[in-house]
Amino acid sequence: MNYNLIGYSVFITVIVFIIVIVxxxxxxxxxxxVAALIPDHLDLCQQINKTLLVCYYLVNIGYCTMTxxxxxxxxxxxxxxxxxxxxxxxxxxxxxxLHYLNIFILTNAIHKLIK
Amino acid sequence: METTKIxxxxxxxxxxALFLTLYVSRTLFKNSKIYMLDIFKGREEIANATxxxxxxxxxxxxxxxxxxxxxISIYSNSYQSLVEALGSKIGxxxxxxxxxxxxxxxxFFRGKRKANExxxxxxxxxxxxxx
Numbered sequence: 001m002n003y004n005l006i007g008y009s010v011f012i013t014v015i016v017f018i019i020v021i022v023x024x025x026x027x028x029x030x031x032x033x034v035a036a037l038i039p040d041h042l043d044l045c046q047q048i049n050k051t052l053l054v055c056y057y058l059v060n061i062g063y064c065t066m067t068x069x070x071x072x073x074x075x076x077x078x079x080x081x082x083x084x085x086x087x088x089x090x091x092x093x094x095x096x097x098l099h100y101l102n103i104f105i106l107t108n109a110i111h112k113l114i115k
Numbered sequence: 116m117e118t119t120k121i122x123x124x125x126x127x128x129x130x131x132a133l134f135l136t137l138y139v140s141r142t143l144f145k146n147s148k149i150y151m152l153d154i155f156k157g158r159e160e161i162a163n164a165t166x167x168x169x170x171x172x173x174x175x176x177x178x179x180x181x182x183x184x185x186x187i188s189i190y191s192n193s194y195q196s197l198v199e200a201l202g203s204k205i206g207x208x209x210x211x212x213x214x215x216x217x218x219x220x221x222x223f224f225r226g227k228r229k230a231n232e233x234x235x236x237x238x239x240x241x242x243x244x245x246x
Contacts (some may be wrong), residue, residue, distance in 0.1 A: 018175075022171055022175065025167060025168070025171050026168065026171070028167075029163070029164035029165075029167045029168050030164070030168075031164075032160050032161050032164045033161075033164065077122065078121055078122060081122065081125055082185070082186050085182040085183075085185040085186070086182070086183065086185075086186070088179075088182050089179045089180070089181075089182035089183035089185075090179075090183070091179075092175050092178055092179030092182065093175075093176070093179040093180070093183065095175050095179075096172055096175035096176040096179055099168070099171060099172045099175060100172050100176075102168075103165070103168050103169060103172060106165075106168075107165060
């Protein structure tokens, strides 16, 4: 029984799920903000937002799959749970920092727009 | 066996941490919409979008932290030490959640105060004529 392979499959499944959920939420709620950037061209803004979403998916999922290289050899179920938790937590924390940065920038920009 | 006890500990800790996060963020963001509407001067779509984005960030931050501090290490192999370790873990996480809640509330109040202040000066500097 190879615990590493189980760990990889669980990790990839969970992290792709989280990334897709977060991306969908940001895409849906970010339309308002992106539409305010170029006021008269709604379809153009939607295209920009879609491109941003695809870039986000590519960067994040690519980074997560790259970190698979650095796993230790897992020898027991206990170690499997622990290593999974830490790896997932690091990725989720990076995502949350990026996300809050985005909110901060967007709300600062939007305050100038609505005034 | 020691490993099974620690696994039992994880199986108790994870659902409790996730449930606490869910409950706190539900309560917070159900009530924060009023503040958002006030901050963004009644613009409903922007207020809703910002509220949703904050909620996502809150989930990410807290679930990430809960997973990060999950590792339990007990030196004596008994249920007593397991319960003690679990107590300190869950208690620490609950205190952290409370702090996060207050920080978020503080952000809302600050935004409300800033929105109620006098509007910012215009982007163009005033021009002086006739000198």
